[in-house]
Amino acid sequence: MTPKQVDKEARRRQIFQAAMELYSQKGVARTTIQEIAEQAGIGKGTVYEYFDRKEDILAYMFDSIQEESEAIIAEQLTPSMNAEKKLVAYITGIMSFFDRYPADITEILLVFWAEGILNSPRNPADASTQSFDLRSMYEEYNQIVAQILDEGKQDGLFRQSLDSEAIAPAIIGALDGLMLQWVLLKDQIDFHDGVNNLLTVVLDGIREHEGND
């Protein structure tokens, strides 16, 4: 009565994985559906059974990465931590995402980033029609970090003169920028080292201590 039983979601992931492989090698625009199908070992038409349009594969990537990264980061944060621990945990969480994500996450992140930039609604009016949107992602990240910084200020851990709203994007941005360079210059840069050094500098820079202010 019932036909071939297929795990639709598994199939989607299979196609998605194949697409990511190619996207990270040649970019989205230069990868064809035909190639994705071949990479996945299925027919061209089958791709369209699981993704209505080529663009949807990209959207799936955005959703997928965003979900997973948020989960991993959240996992590291515990409410009982003090602000400094939270900041370290947050940043460590991001690193841990890189370590744990299956294969080639770095190359994929470049695609995520590059396409995210190209596809970001330039004027907020278009934002609603956009399925993936770096803007809102960064807004969220900034908010979390700013909260941690504010918490640290209230607890007397961080300097009172700190402008949380201005520093938060700088910290998030520093991680992004570092990651970019790591991906581009893998042979010259060690990401963990870079992050740890950054963390030391930043913490020393924001920590309340005698002789400051």
Add this chain to the structure above:
Amino acid sequence: MTPKQVDKEARRRQIFQAAMELYSQKGVARTTIQEIAEQAGIGKGTVYEYFDRKEDILAYMFDSIQEESEAIIAEQLTPSMNAEKKLVAYITGIMSFFDRYPADITEILLVFWAEGILNSPRNPADASTQSFDLRSMYEEYNQIVAQILDEGKQDGLFRQSLDSEAIAPAIIGALDGLMLQWVLLKDQIDFHDGVNNLLTVVLDGIREHEGND
């Protein structure tokens, strides 16, 4: 050298400007030669008198931005400055580039970045055939900043424990990441503010002072 040559270069800039306008609005892949020609007020065939292939316009953008940014940054640096002043001057130079570059540099920088990422040779072997290459650009930037940091260490201005090679990309990366967020969240973030805050934190974090180490 001949007047004709000057003419040719002016024409190239005209086409380039038109292309940038469109690239920053819709991305490179979604902009056609036809549209660039229209925007420049010339015929489609004429574009090909000045750029052999569509890709060359992008290469021109990379060269143009790289040259100009290097010039502006160099302009701010004087050998007689001490390391801290140099670091401030370097970062201020980058900001000053944004302020001075003609129109819409922010949008164009996103394109510069996104396309740079997409087009960066994934394996160093391809690097030679690549006309624009973020890798080498970052290598250069890192080297300059690392040198300044080393200088500061030698002069006793910066902590001896500083890992210049590891911190340099973090500082460059922080600027990039901040810029990205600024472009995406122009309405929420002030770039000058962000950079100044970052600078304060970083300098405080790397500066040699009592009670450290």
Add this chain to the structure above:
Amino acid sequence: MTPKQVDKEARRRQIFQAAMELYSQKGVARTTIQEIAEQAGIGKGTVYEYFDRKEDILAYMFDSIQEESEAIIAEQLTPSMNAEKKLVAYITGIMSFFDRYPADITEILLVFWAEGILNSPRNPADASTQSFDLRSMYEEYNQIVAQILDEGKQDGLFRQSLDSEAIAPAIIGALDGLMLQWVLLKDQIDFHDGVNNLLTVVLDGIREHEGND
């Protein structure tokens, strides 16, 4: 003969009805097998259990309409009628077909016609491979009407000068053309009115009466 056969035929009708619904709304070319299956509330593969190819559904429509219309028309004609009565009965039979055919016959007739035109063998050589063929249908209709006209001439009811072979297609054609307009301009035209008026004019035009010829 076996109960299964009846079942099969019922299923065919079910699919056919679903197809007609859609064909009359969007045309044959723009209707997919998938949609027909959905409309019929069955699976896509099941459609192929009852019709080997998409085209066969159309063929079924032609057969079905032709059979039914012939039956209804024949029902109205009695050998004992005189020629004028027969002509009226014939035309009334066509109207009665419209009235009695299940739902939306008008829209379906447009499809019947349009596809019949498109699929009619342009050169008689192809006629044999064609499963449905407006040509032969019109030949038959013309013959019937021409016979009635001839009968009327022999009986002195219709003018002797009448060219039956030339007038018959004009009468059949007039009904077709009127029907087309009725379907397109339902809000402006009343089909029964139109047919009755046509009948009056034609009968007056062909009837033998003093002062003619």
Add this chain to the structure above:
Amino acid sequence: MTPKQVDKEARRRQIFQAAMELYSQKGVARTTIQEIAEQAGIGKGTVYEYFDRKEDILAYMFDSIQEESEAIIAEQLTPSMNAEKKLVAYITGIMSFFDRYPADITEILLVFWAEGILNSPRNPADASTQSFDLRSMYEEYNQIVAQILDEGKQDGLFRQSLDSEAIAPAIIGALDGLMLQWVLLKDQIDFHDGVNNLLTVVLDGIREHEGND
């Protein structure tokens, strides 16, 4: 300065002619752009320089036929004619269109008709988005003929009992239906003969004469 000079409208006609040739042979849906290009002796891309979408070629056909037929019919009508002459002139005009239109008009008219039917807005609401619309065409034709009939009634040429609004579509429809049969049964039917016979019958049927009403 100026490139190759091309008569754009002539080119459009050339492509249009090629398309018509094929459309009349195999129908619109079964004719590909590739085939049209080959038939026209140009490249596939060139077709798109002159028609943005395949559908536009069909729209061009509708406009073209409608314009030309209206011009030819109008040419035959003179205000000074009496109603009967006008009716004859009108119908003769339609015949004359067939005779004068370049090549294969009959086959093309089938396409015109079939596609017109398939594409006619089923509910008047869609009418505005439709570039070709049999509805409005028939409305116009009906109006012209109804006016002639009314004129004839006023002048005492046609019966007072005539329902012009009901008879007009029947007359127009009769011509259409006759034409259809002629195209399908060219070997058995002579169109001119058919029209003339139809005209005789109709005129006899509507003409005011003793013994009527």
Add this chain to the structure above:
DNA sequence: CATGAATGAGGTTTCATTCAT
């Protein structure tokens, strides 16, 4: 029998690039 997942031929459309004028 019924089903819908899988398929690929085939169609439309875009667009970088060439080249005659």
Add this chain to the structure above:
DNA sequence: AATGAATGAAACCTCATTCAT
């Protein structure tokens, strides 16, 4: 030098049909 008409490779996407379950 400037132009835009012409081109066809290449991409996306649709959908009739098959077939394993």
